[in-house]
Amino acid sequence: MIRQHTASCLQQFAQCTVTAITYRTSAMHRPLLALLAAAWLSPTWAAAPIPEWREGDGYLVGVAVQYQGQTYKALQSHTAHKGTNWNPAGTPALWQLQRDPVQRCAPWQEGAAYQVGDKVRYEGGYYRAQQAHTAYQGTGWFPPKVPALWQPITQCDAVTPVPPGNGETINGIKVPPDPGAEGRRTLAGIDSDNDGVRDDVQRFLAKEVGQHPARFRYAMEMARITQQEILAASENNKEKVRSLFSQWIVAHDCYFRTYKDSVELYSWRLNFSKKLTALHSNTPERIAANNKADELASGKLYRSPIKANCD
Template sequence: MRKPVLAGLLAAATLVPAWATPPLPEWRESDGYLIGVVVQYQGQTYRALQSHTAQKGANWNPASTPALWQLHHGPVQRCAPWQAGYSYALGDQIRFEGDYYRARQAHTAHPGTEWQPPRVPALWQPIQQCEAVTPVPGNTDTINGIKVPPDPGAAGRKTLAGIDADQDGVRDDVQRFLAQEVGKHPARFKYAMEMARISQQEVLAANGNDREKARTFSNQWGMASDCFDETYEPTQDYEWRLTFFKKQNSLQYNTPERLDAYMKHDGMLGGMMFHLPIRTQCD
């Protein structure tokens, strides 16, 4: 399981620290792009509307693929993407297809209702920019300078979804673990959270038996893993990283139901072909 982890750890390449502030990268064919990544192409700035790999020969450049890229004006703003199935609180801020919205009322975006922000102005108010982090409601703890929800304890293991008090797509117990393990490094924490968010989606979608969705999640997890690895030198903390991923997987799938769901997801990937990016573009 999780072959991209070992592949990333064994890669021998000259890497730029993710905490540096380089100029926006130029779009390149065959690279992988996480949702929200901003690139330059022919002198224009574009934002990725969904995670994808720019397959060689497909001509998926930003100017030619409005389904994948949107022309971006003004400063780069970052916040969590809108997700079907999530429960949103009053005031939550999200991004959707390059635009930003604030929740007008608490609601759950039930799958199949097509309650995307532009379709339901009664639920979402367009805004000019979005905060990078949605405030955690209620009581919070601080771990390595990061505000996190309280420890859910045994209650967090009662259901497949667990408890996600701040609605960021990551279970509270997993979020606390990541803040403790990599919270001192903002870039590592960000990409670790993205991996955990995708892993949670894999678990929740496994019973749907949608093989294409499983492949999409696997590709997205691999790209987030690549970005996580790029915050290290190729051989830096190699043993620590192996231990970290073992501990994270043990926590992510810490009940029989969660492990069974992941095994279903993993089983759906059997015999499938993957178009892996030559390089993943990270924020």
């Protein structure tokens, strides 16, 4: 299914209003939104503080915030639209109170000494030290360049493991087995590791964007939401489809911020989107459900967040 979007934005991080008009394409193929993405955040040299919750912001699933002196973790991607009062203390469906300290990755720093197991973030990706070492200046031991020293991870937690013998590794990510023709027999397909993403889609994403941990994480969240949209559309659940599309916007914003600007790898990204569209709509039943999702989502204004909290 294709959705054509019209959008107006004052500037990066400003409030944007997006109208979804249905044509035919996959729920993952929302190309114009890509042009609303990408903003660089200035690097800091200390672990990022947990931000205060703010009305109007968007929150990716797993993001931690402070609210009234307590720490909460987002249970699903969403935008805290003004007037809804979806604060962490009052919306347990969206937020979970954290009793234990929330682990944050500090940024990688040239010249710093690292021990085995130390976790860092670098240019939107996350890594765990595999050897004790010092990142001496001039060595160029940037995490993505030296896999002998750094293992890609998703944020501060490892990628969901697959039971031994039941998968393989693609770009350092453990993935489920290829479901083959069996994976196309039903609308839901096969999700053997129960992470909400079809096994064939997960393998595709690991191959295409798995070398960039943050990009893979956000793409997986978009795919998880898309799969829920497809299933909700098959049940003709308009409200759920619309709610899921709002969640998708946040994950989409986070995904495109991993690119330096709106035109970086544009041709590759367009081709990637086409292939992913085909994968989400690779049976007549899935095509019909995708088209139904577009129909149910149409006719509503969707507001992108003032700021997307991705980390």
